[in-house]
Amino acid sequence: MTTATAHEAHDDHGPARGLSRWLFTTNHKDIGTLYLLFSLLMFFIGGAMAMAIRAELFEPGLQFVNPMFFNSLTTMHALVMIFGAVMPAFVGLANWLIPMMIGAPDMALPRMNNWSFWILPFAFTLLLSTFFMEGGAPAGGWTIYPPLVLQTGDAFPFLIFAIHLMGISSIMGAINVVVTILNMRAPGMTMMKMPLFVWTWLITAYLLIAVMPVLAGAVTMLLTDKYFGTSFFTAAGGGDPVMFQHIFWFFGHPEVYIMILPAFGIVSQIIPTFARKPLFGYSSMVYATASIAFLSFIVWAHHMFTVGMPLAGELFFMYATMLIAVPTGVKVFNWVSTMWRGSMTFETPMLFALGFVVMFTIGGFSGLMLAIAPVDFQYHDTYFVVAHFHYVLVTGAVFAIMAGAYYWLPKWTGNMYNERLGKWHFWLSTISVNVLFFPQHFLGLAGMPRRIPDYSIQFAEFNMISSIGGFAFGLSQLLFAYIVFSTIRGGAKATDKVWDNPEGLEWTLSSPPPYHSFTTAPEVK
């Protein structure tokens, strides 16, 4: 394994030309760009599926797609958005930013870095090709519960191996992050001086290394149950399908924090810059993140309150889940305190960060409602759950990623994005996303089940409102793509600092930063 230190011996070469630059690159900036562009592509593919779902749900009755295909759409939308859009976007940000933030020349394991990205296009080719197969794409839900998922047609092994590849990719990405952060920091950059984005990513990487292999194990068991006669989850052979749910959610709950902790990190970088005050309660932020990560391992069964657990189990998982509100509350209050009496300005990254704080908190509160076991029996598998996790994932994770993109895009490209269009993008997204998801709370409370292509007539109005919001949100994201690509192509030149006195080593580099940065370690006071 070549480490980046070997690079220093033969510096001063720029990127190779043409396609081979991207195929063979070991440069953290190139790989970060690849990850981010891949994630943007997947965001639009998954988004197109969401548009089809909302079109079908615009009115009661079956309009455009048959029910089986509808179920494929919900399943694939989730898999593409989780493993294709959100996670690669965070890994892309990590690749771009972690070396620049800790004063390292590159990631510690650059060749593995190349490999972990280039696995992804293959994984998603496998996954998306299932749409054209006998029996259709997987339609049993992204949670791939047996015995339902075992009824998948030819797509089944493609689904399993795609998940294996995505897992391998994220594990390699995570190992790279841990090794880089632990070994490549500039002299003087102690752990408790690291920017919060680096801290949250370090903890996320540990979560990934701990739970992605468990998912790999679970899907391997599904594979052998289907093709090799084992009975891990087959009741007829003495297995137990509920056990799959336990193993899956042992992965699944840390997974949801994998998708939100880096977002916490991004927001913790942005808010101090635009409040013009240092982050309030830095060390409490670090400890809160670590506590959330720890708690994420002991709350998994709150996803399965209705499987028939004994009362003691329901109570344990209920209280443990509600406990997570404490460190999360610490973070939210710290962000608010950072802004308190700051000289705030509201550029696009700050708008998205503020949108994140407000709307992620709404998602957090509905999560707290779902954590209450007795009421979860009513909310379980309804649109209330759909509303909850879209608030934390779209207005949470995706908004934070967009905030980060606006915040660092001038640094990456050397060009300023169009502030007026950025603000338009924010307001269009924020209004439409609430029109899209807020009514789904009411639908869920009224009893509309999720993953169903048709619904009872009393749900018609809210579904129509939600679909209109959905189409508006989808169209608004085209504006985002336009802003990003036009910024890459040109625009007003950005200064090195870009913003008004931001904190962090990445702002000491030029905009755009040189292909190889920090070949000699910077001084950290």
Added chain:
Amino acid sequence: MSTQDARQQATRRTLRRMLFVTVGMFGFGFAMVPFYNVFCDITGLNGKTASGPAQALEESPVDSDRTVTVEFIANLNQGMPWEFRPEVNKMEVQPGKAYTVRFYAHNNSGREVVAHAVPSVTPGLAAKHFHKTECFCFTEQKFGADEGRWMPVRFMVDPELSDKHNELTLSYTFFDTGARTAAAPKGLEAVHPSTQAN
């Protein structure tokens, strides 16, 4: 040793540790299977009842002050063209006393089918206080084309059942194991040894 070599060594050490954790957690996923089965055996959480006949049932004293309602449910796994039903829908039983209930199954498929009935008791915590001395679920059942027969279950609820549980549901699901036994001729135990621990 230069600082570069030192850094490279540290990098490799961290890398090795992380790979070790990855492999370990992959193993942990599989270790959850026996762990889950043992945990459920001890606590009876998943409602699985013993897969073999219970011993020494008649020794327990009958608790004639109390009655427990036992409900019976008969299910067929997807796509089985069978008829399957209990003789009665529910019984009032006294803890400590043995009872017999019959289930009727009829194979309407026009071909010979080997099937296995998997029992489940709810609430799960009551499962370990529900004993069967005789059950068609202990072995695989072979049904000829269009054959039908009554099959007895002899059971007892033991007096140690918590008084919070006054209604139990015993459910059976028949699974067509034809395809499965072809792969594992010795039957179920060969497929999943951990259930023997019951």
